[in-house]
Amino acid sequence: DGGITQSPKYLFRKEGQNVTLSCEQNLNHDAMYWYRQDPGQGLRLIYYSQIVNDFQKGDIAEGYSVSREKKESFPLTVTSAQKNPTAFYLCASSIGVSSTEAFFGQGTRLTVV
């Protein structure tokens, strides 16, 4: 089945550590996105990528980094510079940035301990 796979589903991190969240898609989509979701808030865009080897900052990119070396993969690194990293992270993809439908993964819940 085609879709978006995020791993792991739950992740715990000690303060001061970097951690990488995985996002893989087999939909042959060009565009991929990372969102952060906090309780009582909508989704906020962290980074997006329109094509391989290219990515752009979203609204809350500080303390995060990404790479897009392969079309199907868009990993997100939460660095120690992110002051409040505990959140639910969602990866999404679309045929292109101008597509009117984005498909979402199941999410990764990151907790800093």
Add this chain to the structure above:
Amino acid sequence: AQSVTQLGSHVSVSEGALVLLRCNYSSSVPPYLFWYVQYPNQGLQLLLKYTSAATLVKGINGFEAEFKKSETSFHLTKPSAHMSDAAEYFCAVSPTNFGNEKLTFGTGTRLTIIP
């Protein structure tokens, strides 16, 4: 600039009753509008979308929404609630002259179904 306001962070309805989730938007250009559903600890699933065709949009699971430009609204309705409809619902807007990088989400409405 654009924004979305979802009125009511929590809505409870009885099973079999009408579901009405409210969404108002602001956008400086003609918008695309979306409703997504999220079940606990899951990703978002698209329920329906308005992309400047018919103003009454039908989606999955019996939901529909009507785009009312004069009221800047895009309320989500379902005639008869089912227990499986319990979830969180997000309204979202994006400008027609940009792509998904400008997709703006509301803060969500948690729908509870009372047996």
